Amino acid sequence: MTITKHKAMIFDIQKFSIHDGPGIRTLLFFKGCPLRCLWCSNPEGLTSTPSFFRDQKLCIHCGQCEHHCPSGALRVIGQEMSVSEVMKILMSDFIFYRESGGGITLGGGEPTMHSEFCLELLRQCRGQGTHTAIESCLYAPWKTIEQLLPWLDLWMIDLKVMDDKIHQMATGVSNTLILENMKKLFLAANVPLLLRLPVIPGINDHLENFQQIIAFIKEHDPLGRVTAVELLPYHRYGVRKYQGLQMEYRYSEAATKDDQYLQYLNEIVQLFSTQHNINCNLGEQL
Template sequence: MSKNIKGKIYDIQGFSVHDGPGIRTTVFLKGCPLRCPWCHSPESQEFQTELNWLNIRCLGIDDCGLCLGVCPRDAITKGPVAQNAAGEDIVYPLVDKTKCNDCGLCAKACKAQALYMCGTDRTIEEVMHRLLRDKPFFEESGGGVTVSGGECLCQPEFTRELLKQCKENGIHTAVDTTGFVKWETIASVLPYTDLFLYDLKCMDSSLHKQATGVPNELILENIKKIAAAGGRLWVRIPVIPLFNDSSGHFDNYGNFLSEIKDAVDLVQLLPYHKMGVSKYSRLLRNEKVFVAEPPSDKLMEERKKQLESYGLPVRIH
């Protein structure tokens, strides 16, 4: 039964005012085919439920240590002496992710919930039950439900059914997408999607691939097809220093978006910020994290004006 279709979800956030018009509840699905180094929700990237660790909750091995000895794969050992937020010496557990298979036993043992599992399988029925609670706020504010990720269209069956049920309950729907999915998948959610929040990260395909791991041809093709099929769009451009923030790059955005401007209700410029950086340590990953200074207000205003000169409605996020 469709109500029993399960999606892997890492968060449901109410009272969101950034993910479409009005007050919205955003359902975040796990898994993404892209690996943007500036990603502010790296916990969304992997498709499976995974172990996370939040140092500010951890009591340390000397005062707690409940996680030591529970791992059947010997992935948890004593780490070196570090400093906690109060500047005190503390010994944290060290998790070797190359040995860990995300079984969750240590998260069960951790009473402080410093170790916790990110990603829960939830049915359509369970999620709808949660969403319907917020319906009065949607009605009051002209809001609705946004399905986001990760890339929510990588769980197409769940996303489609969730959108369908929202529409059946008179709720406005938005899909937040990278656009890096088969056109058939997008076409299958089109009848139930009032608005697409569509990321355009970079107009140069080789640069796009270098940064995110995938080229952009499919993404550009799909946005044109959505426009041609009558879909409505909020285009989201993350403004990333030394990547896509040049005047020449924004002329490329302007020229491309001019072709589909009748379908574009808004272009949102999202200045790069460092919020995601601290999250990488929670994921127990050792990868190199992209860090840069955020673009200045002056630059953001200049790029806004530049796109407006192409007749596009633009807002800085």
Template sequence: MTKKAIVFNIQRFTIHDGPGIRTELFLKGCPLSCRWCGNPESQSGSIVPGVYASKCLGADKCGFCERVCPVPGSLVFKENKLVSIDRTKCINCMECGGQCPADAIKQWGQEMTVDEAMDIILRDEEYYRSSRGGVTVSGGEPLLHSQFVAELFERCHENQIHTCLESTFCTDWRVIERVLPHTDLVITDLKHMDARIHEQHTGISNERILENLKKLSQQGKELIIRIPVIPGVNDHWENIRATCDFIQNELGNRVMLLQLLAFMRLGEEKYASLGRPYPMSGVDLDRNQFQQHIEELAKYFNGRGVKCMVGTTAKEIGE
């Protein structure tokens, strides 16, 4: 029986998470809650509705959502416009979203089998072959759906399709071992080297993550590490030096590439759709100055023998 997972997005023809042209599946659920997360809809493991109030036609002109909602008072209106959902009442049945003609209510997530995912993946086989691309599974945290990912990657290998796993590795090593046999490339983050600060900004300490990365570095898999460079959080030199020490000493510098990803104000509209405040709203920075700082960080890593680039494009990965 084919495995299932809850997928909240599928991107075809992407070039950012692995080499070549890729199809990328994003799976719901994550043990971390990073303050800078650009995909807050990924954090919950459940299918949930998001509200885009500006699209609402109005209860007086439409009202389909209110008529099908099984829990009175779940939908919150102001001046006849849907503005939010009372999450303490909503049962996430998605009846409202199915009836909304204006897409003012978006369904974040849908259950998908491996067979259904492969139907989408195989549409672009020729592009994977011509570009040396393949399939990437990301999240959220895809290892919360490890059986699904393991079967999907095995099916990809049966079709000679390259596979990439993008994971936090905040899980038991036995879970990771289920997926590794059919994984060609691994991408992961090093968000902060200090366990206390890591927990402060992500909700979870980093001990298990670092231990798993040590084990992973010994598996012979191609490994890309990313640092989401967050101003005032992990961009200071003490943390940068500690990160470089870890890569060199604990991982044996067995890293294909280190990528520095500049903080961007992503996901604000998604937070609003979920009725949540944007955690990074107070961050104000000089973009040019910040970018220059990131270039200096890259120069430091390269100077110490860790291959480092700024960005995530396929061209950079392939070099």
């Protein structure tokens, strides 16, 4: 589903980020995602409508939720905002973007579901001389991606797993469209592409998956648009959100992140960087 209006449902605006693009950035989180990843750490971004969140630690079980929550345990996540409302917030930190080489990053959820909103927002940001970036799973019509591309300075591709059967099991959708869009983006982009790989034990952390990613880049990125690969180790920080949203957390960990496992991930980094000359690093935990 593509939401076609100049208003969008936003579930978070995070200022002073330093992990999602160069410099100091503001992250804009859109509600709505076409994937249903078992391990998703932002479940509040899955639906395109507001979500109700109940904080179990604050709830006093008074039964007055439908009228008023005196303890602040119940809240609505998601607010419909216009481009002008978002721009007012973004541009309040313009001096930090300018001094640090930072800017804005669109994420979610899946920002391409709000393509018209994103297009207008990116145009206005570019008009202000602000660096623009997006993080997307690329599960969208190519026309949408192509439309946004001229207004972006960095595209971060959120890739899950190369094997289609595993991808369908773990995310609910085939990766055929995603991989086709990656091929097109490799050739069409005039900006750096950052490949972000969530490393999920038992799903995509096997050596064969990383080897397939390397082979895919080497075959389909002759222009060298992929400037870096970032491995994002799994964590459980989002599990509590599922409880508050009354949702089931469906991922069962198949491995623990001990020192031996981290050593394995460092070996994967070396596989990309040393053996295949693809810049790779361990990023923030997912």
